[in-house]
Amino acid sequence: MNILYRSALPGDAQACIALRTRTRENAVTETELADAGITAQTWGAGIEEGLYPGFVAMADGKLAGYCFGHRDTGEIVVLALLPEYEGQGVGKTVLNMAADTLRTLGHSRLFLGCATDPAVRSYGFYRHLGWRSTGTFDAAGDEVLEYIF
Template sequence: MKIRLALPADIPAVFEVRTGVRENHMSMAELAVIGVTPDTLPGMLEGDGRGWVAEEDGRVLAFAMADAADATVFALFVRDGSEGRGLGRLLMAEAEQWLFARGCAQIWLVTDSDRAVRANGFYRHLGWTDDGLQDDGQVRFIKRA
C-alpha cells in the first residue's frame, strides 16, 4: 500500500470511495448540490487545494483532500471494507503536514455531531479538539501546528 498525491485520473475512484461509505454517505446527486462533481474536483487538486490517495495494487482504497486557503481538511474517506488498516491516519498525516507547511497555524474540519459516528473518535484520537457545534448541526474540530 502506498500514499501518493491524487491525480485527475483518480477522480472516478475517489467518487467510488466517497459514494460507497456507510457513515456520512452522499450520492453523486447530493454531492453535486454542494458543488462536488467530476468536473469541479480537478480544480480542488491544484493551487491551494491538494488531495492524496491510499492505493494498493492499483486500487484507490481511501483519499483525503485539503485546502490551504481555508486551512481545512474537507474530505477523508476510506473504502468500505478497508477500515482499520491505518489508511485514514496516514492520509490525515499527509494533509496536516501539507497544511502546516503552507503556513496554516490552525487547521479545521467539520463532521457529523453524532458521537456514535466513528469519525468523531478518530479525530479526537489524532489530537484534534472539538471546537463546538456549527449552525448546520455539524461539529467543528481544530488542530494547531
C-alpha cells in the same frame, strides 16, 4: 495488502467521487455531490490548481481512501475510506499527509466538520488524534474541530 500512498492527481477525481458513495458512514450520492457543485470536472480542476491538496491510498491499484484539504483556509474538506480498509491506519496516514501539506503552506491551525454523535466513527477518530472541539457548529450542523500545530 500492499498500499501505496501518493499525491492526488486531477485524474483521480472521478474515482474519489465514486468511493465517496461507498463509505460505511456518511455516504453521499453522486447526485448530492453534483448538487453541491462537486463533480469530477470541478474536483479535478481544484486538484490541478492546487486548491485542494490531497493524498490517495491505492491498494493493489484500486483507490482505497483519500484525504483533501483546502489550500486557502486550512480546512480538511474530506476524508473517505472504503469500509474494508478501516482500522488499518489508512485514514490516519492520508489525514496526516494532508495536514503536513497544509502546515507547509503556512497553516498553524486546521479545522473540519465532524459528526456530533459519539456512535459515529469519525467522532472518536479525530479526537483520538488530538483534534479538539471549538464549541461551534458549521452550516450542516457538524461540530467544528480544530488541530493546532
